Structures are given as C-alpha cells and as structure tokens.
Amino acid sequence: MKNQVKKIAVIFGTRPDTIKLAPIILELKKEKKFFKVVSIATAQHRQMLDQVLDVFKIYVDYDLDIMQPNQSLAVLTKNAVEKLDEVLQKEIPDLVLVQGDTTTTFVGSLTSFYRQIPVGHVEAGLRTNDKANPFPEEINRRLTSAISDLHFAPTDTAKKALLKESMPSEKIFVTGNSVIDALKISIQKNYEFSATVLNKIVSEKKKIVLLTMHRRENWGSPMIGACKAVKKLAEKYPKINFVFPVHLNPVVKEVVHNTLENIENVFLIAPLDYLDFVNLMSKSHLIITDSGGVQEEGPYFGIPILVLRKVTERPEAVKYGTVKLVGLNEKKIFQTADKLLRDKSAYNKMASAVNPYGDGLAAKRTVQIIKNHFGFSKAEVKEFVPKKRK
Ligand code: UD1
Numbered sequence: 420m421k422n423q424v425k426k427i428a429v430i431f432g433t434r435p436d437t438i439k440l441a442p443i444i445l446e447l448k449k450e451k452k453f454f455k456v457v458s459i460a461t462a463q464h465r466q467m468l469d470q471v472l473d474v475f476k477i478y479v480d481y482d483l484d485i486m487q488p489n490q491s492l493a494v495l496t497k498n499a500v501e502k503l504d505e506v507l508q509k510e511i512p513d514l515v516l517v518q519g520d521t522t523t524t525f526v527g528s529l530t531s532f533y534r535q536i537p538v539g540h541v542e543a544g545l546r547t548n549d550k551a552n553p554f555p556e557e558i559n560r561r562l563t564s565a566i567s568d569l570h571f572a573p574t575d576t577a578k579k580a581l582l583k584e585s586m587p588s589e590k591i592f593v594t595g596n597s598v599i600d601a602l603k604i605s606i607q608k609n610y611e612f613s614a615t616v617l618n619k620i621v622s623e624k625k626k627i628v629l630l631t632m633h634r635r636e637n638w639g640s641p642m643i644g645a646c647k648a649v650k651k652l653a654e655k656y657p658k659i660n661f662v663f664p665v666h667l668n669p670v671v672k673e674v675v676h677n678t679l680e681n682i683e684n685v686f687l688i689a690p691l692d693y694l695d696f697v698n699l700m701s702k703s704h705l706i707i708t709d710s711g712g713v714q715e716e717g718p719y720f721g722i723p724i725l726v727l728r729k730v731t732e733r734p735e736a737v738k739y740g741t742v743k744l745v746g747l748n749e750k751k752i753f754q755t756a757d758k759l760l761r762d763k764s765a766y767n768k769m770a771s772a773v774n775p776y777g778d779g780l781a782a783k784r785t786v787q788i789i790k791n792h793f794g795f796s797k798a799e800v801k802e803f804v805p806k807k808r809k
C-alpha cells in the first residue's frame with residue numbers, strides 16, 4: 420500500500436513558541452514523502468514574531484494577524500478561537516502541533532479538539548502546580564495536556580509530572596527541548612551583530628549583565644522592585660554594562676523606562692532579533708530574567724542566571740546549580756547579584772556548562788516519533804538524557 424502523505428498543521432504565534440517550533444518545522448519539511456506542513460501563525464505577537472520568522476526563514480501559510488495593542492487575555496482568546504477555527508475547518512489536518520504555554524498554544528489545542536483533530540504538544544509536562552505562577556501559563560499548559568494525544572516532554576521531570584496526571588505512558592516521549600536545537604544552529608564564532616549598538620557594547624570588552632522581564636504576574640510593584648535593584652547594581656558597578664532588550668508590552672516598557680532610563684551603563688534597547696540575542700547571551704557574564712526560554716538557554720553556556728520568579732516550572736537547572744530563584748524582592752535581587760559580581764568563587768560555583776534541557780536532537784526525535792505514530796516507521800527513538808556534571 421502506498422503511504423498517504425499526512426498533513427501536519429503547526430500553530431504558533433509568539434516569540435518563544437515560534438523559536439522552539441522552528442527546528443521542528445524545518446525537520447518536518449525535510450520529510451516531504453510523509454508530511455505536508457501547514458504553518459499557521461496567530462500573530463499573537465507581531466514584530467517579535469516577524470523577527471523569528473525572518474531568522475529561521477519560515478514561510479507562513481496563514482497569518483491570522485490578531486495582535487492588538489495592550490490586548491486583554493479574553494479578547495486575544497476570542498479572536499484566536501474564531502480565526503483558528505476557520506483555518507482548521509478548511510485544512511482538516513491529520514495532526515496539529517502546538518508548543519509550550521501561551522494563549523496561542525491553549526487555543527490551538529482547544530480549537531483542534533472541537534474539530535476532533537489530534538494534538539501533539541511540544542514542551543509538555545512543565546509544572547509549578549501554582550495556578551497564579553506563571554499566570555496564565557501554568558493553566559494554559561495543563562489544559563493543553565488534557566487535550567493532547569502526543570506529549571513531547573523535554574525532560575524526565577516533565578514526563579513524571581504527566582504520568583502523575585494519568586497521561587498514558589506510551590504517549591509521552593522525552594525528546595529534550597528544541598530550544599537547544601535552535602541555539603545550536605544560531606550560535607556563531609566571530610558573530611557580527613545586526614544591532615550596531617551591540618557591536619559597540621561588545622567592543623568595549625566590559626562585563627555584560629543581560630536582562631529581560633515581561634511576566635504578567637510580575638507587573639506592577641514586583642517589576643518596579645526588580646528594576647530598582649538593577650539600578651542600584653548599575654550604580655555600584657559603573658564598569659559593567661547592563662543590557663536590557665525591553666519587551667514590547669506597553670505595561671513592561673513603562674515600568675522599565677521610568678525606572679532605568681538615563682543611566683550611563685544601562686542600555687535599554689528594543690527586542691533583539693534571535694541571532695543577536697543568543698550571540699549576545701554567549702558573551703554575557705550574568706543573566707537576570709523572568710523568561711522561561713532564557714532560563715533554558717543560559718545553562719547551555721554555563722552562565723549564572725538569577726530568575727525573577729517565586730517558583731519555576733524548570734527546576735532542573737536550579738538543581739544543577741546554574742540557576743538561582745531570587746524572586747522579586749528588591750533587596751534579595753541586589754544582594755545575590757552583588758555577591759556574584761564581586762565574589763569569584765561564588766560565581767564559579769554557579770557557572771557550569773551542563774545543560775539539562777537538551778542536546779540539539781529534540782526536533783529529530785519529535786519528527787521520528789510522529790513518523791512512528793502514523794505507521795511510516797518503527798525506528799526506536801532513544802530518549803534524551805542530560806550529561807551529568809563532571
Ligand atoms: C506572551 C505570552 C507569554 C510569553 C510571552 C513571550 C500569553 C498569555 N502570554 O506574553 O506566555 O512568555 O508572550 O514574550 O500567551 N506587543 C507588541 N509587539 C509584539 C508583541 C507584543 O506590541 O511583537 C505588545 C502588544 O501591545 C500586546 C502586548 O505586548 O498587546 C501583550 O502581548 P501578549 O502576547 O498578550 O502577551 P505577552 O505579555 O507578550
């Protein structure tokens with residue numbers, strides 16, 4: 420019997436889900452004999468999505484263009500439901516792939532469920548078990564798990580969380596996180612930055628502290644406190660450059676600019692394209708962030724990371740020691756960063772290039788599992804196992 424080509428719809432819409440799905444889209448596209456890929460961008464993000472599409476040269480079949488300035492979660496959800504349903508009704512894919520924990524992820528899985536289309540969830544099983552942290556992502560991720568038919572867990576911890584929720588073990592696969600696949604194809608020796616300000620900063624050969632912040636649960640006083648801690652650090656360490664690509668969310672921009680503008684060694688810049696960002700990360704001394712993806716990328720380089728969250732659904736690097744959860748207390752953020760900037764042995768204790776999140780083969784594993792799922796192959800897929808610290 421001739422193989423029937425299966426239609427795989429990949430749904431994404433924000434910066435992180437697109438970065439992490441890009442290696443999988445590229446890998447699926449190599450398998451023309453088996454798969455037809457339909458790329459659907461909700462465009463929950465606009466400029467920050469376009470930056471990623473440009474870097475990975477992803478051609479989008481549908482661009483739903485739903486982003487509105489300062490969008491509420493409800494309106495965003497409503498628009499995504501309506502527009503995604505129209506596309507799914509037209510395309511009727513054999514499988515939908517979603518990634519992570521954004522509104523696009525949840526709505527992509529929900530609308531597929533309503534059309535009785537099977538769902539594969541990339542980066543499944545991350546949990547804090549606290550519905551307020553991260554908000555609304557913890558719940559988006561759990562609802563997506565409830566709907567999904569194939570669960571691509573990045574780590575063994577994530578697999579265990581899914582098993583605890585009675586997901587069938589034969590449908591859970593430990594692939595590693597495709598964020599590391601994306602990194603491996605993007606890091607370059609002697610990289611030339613496209614943002615000219617970065618070439619200038621890097622050429623100064625000063626230490627760099629890289630900052631990012633955007634989480635909804637941190638809006639308001641927690642974010643103000645974190646920015647004030649950064650201000651104190653920048654004043655204490657005038658010879659260190661603090662580089663802060665500010666998220667385009669107007670709520671975030673306002674807090675960051677109000678607190679950190681006009682400090683000589685603090686560079687508040689627009690979001691960087693992914694290549695600039697990860698290549699800058701590779702040259703950074705310390706990272707302070709509330710991002711999920713950045714928490715996974717930093718350990719690849721062995722750069723200490725202070726995470727501005729109460730809890731994290733990514734406990735692995737905390738266990739390995741490269742990541743410290745500092746929360747949102749101004750004093751604690753300042754004191755922890757201050758110690759790392761002046762105490763070499765405390766710094767070296769955290770700096771270690773062990774990556775618990777992936778080995779660059781997540782996309783290959785994911786695509787092989789999908790081939791097996793459709794009966795195109797029976798090849799054994801070896802689970803991702805992190806290399807232990809020496
Ligand atoms: C979203 C995700 C979050 C993810 C983050 C990554 C949800 C609920 N939140 O948060 O999980 O960690 O993306 O960055 O899915 N904006 C622009 N241009 C852009 C992107 C955003 O102007 O390219 C502004 C718009 O005013 C938009 C606002 O940011 O309304 C918020 O965007 P939204 O996607 O709702 O939430 P994020 O906070 O970006």
Ligand code: UDP
Nearest residue numbers: 435438664690691692693696710711712713
């Ligand atoms: N990133 C980027 N440009 C930036 C900041 C971050 O390309 O200016 C990338 C980063 O490398 C990571 C991803 O964006 O892969 C993380 O996205 P974000 O922090 O917006 O979302 P989260 O991971 O917290 O959901």
